Amino acid sequence: MDLDEAIKGRRSIRRYLASPIPEELIRAVLEAATYAPSAKNGQQWRFTVLTGSAKKELTDVFRQELRILSEEIGPENMGSSFGSCAIMEEAPVVIVVWNAGEEGWETETHSVAAAIQNMLLKAHGLGLGSLWIGDIFYVPEAFMRHFGKPWELMAAVTLGWPDQDPDPLPRKPVDLVAEFLD
Numbered sequence: 001m002d003l004d005e006a007i008k009g010r011r012s013i014r015r016y017l018a019s020p021i022p023e024e025l026i027r028a029v030l031e032a033a034t035y036a037p038s039a040k041n042g043q044q045w046r047f048t049v050l051t052g053s054a055k056k057e058l059t060d061v062f063r064q065e066l067r068i069l070s071e072e073i074g075p076e077n078m079g080s081s082f083g084s085c086a087i088m089e090e091a092p093v094v095i096v097v098w099n100a101g102e103e104g105w106e107t108e109t110h111s112v113a114a115a116i117q118n119m120l121l122k123a124h125g126l127g128l129g130s131l132w133i134g135d136i137f138y139v140p141e142a143f144m145r146h147f148g149k150p151w152e153l154m155a156a157v158t159l160g161w162p163d164q165d166p167d168p169l170p171r172k173p174v175d176l177v178a179e180f181l182d
């Protein structure tokens, strides 16, 4: 796929078909992640790939913790969190992304974000849909407890065959977001 087509054609996909994804495609997405630039080439990214009952165990925990939080702070303060949980329930694959950086650098976070973007682009190139999910940060302790990893939680990414074809969202023009100094 042409680079511009990949960059401009990718969409956040929030509806998925139930069909499973062959493991080799998941591996191709992860391999693309490993080609991202990283601070001092530290390759701080780590991935936990969840399908089947492992995925259900996670989304059950997520939904339950969201319910508890919702009782505490009110459903009007839950934003898109329940919707994101439903998307994770529907998608055949959820990948939890971690930052294993040990230096405490801000740039370790940036490295992992670059890896996630590579994942989304590679998924799109393979015809897969994907979604970067930050709503896990409504209840990050639940994720930390569930996995017991020594790493920092960065994101969840869903993967699956798309069951929607959303229109592109508007982009701010370059002149609005950039200045040229000479």
Ligand SMILES: Cc1cc2nc3c(=O)[nH]c(=O)nc-3n(C[C@H](O)[C@H](O)[C@H](O)COP(=O)(O)O)c2cc1C
Binding pocket: 010, 011, 012, 013, 014, 080, 084, 131, 132, 133, 134, 135, 136, 169
């Ligand atoms: C850091 C980050 C966190 C996001 N978290 C969520 C999320 O929790 N739920 C969701 O539905 N979309 C989430 N998104 C997707 C954005 O809503 C989406 O990228 C944006 O609206 C632009 O749409 P596009 O990806 O189709 O271009 C997130 C995106 C990023 C980069």
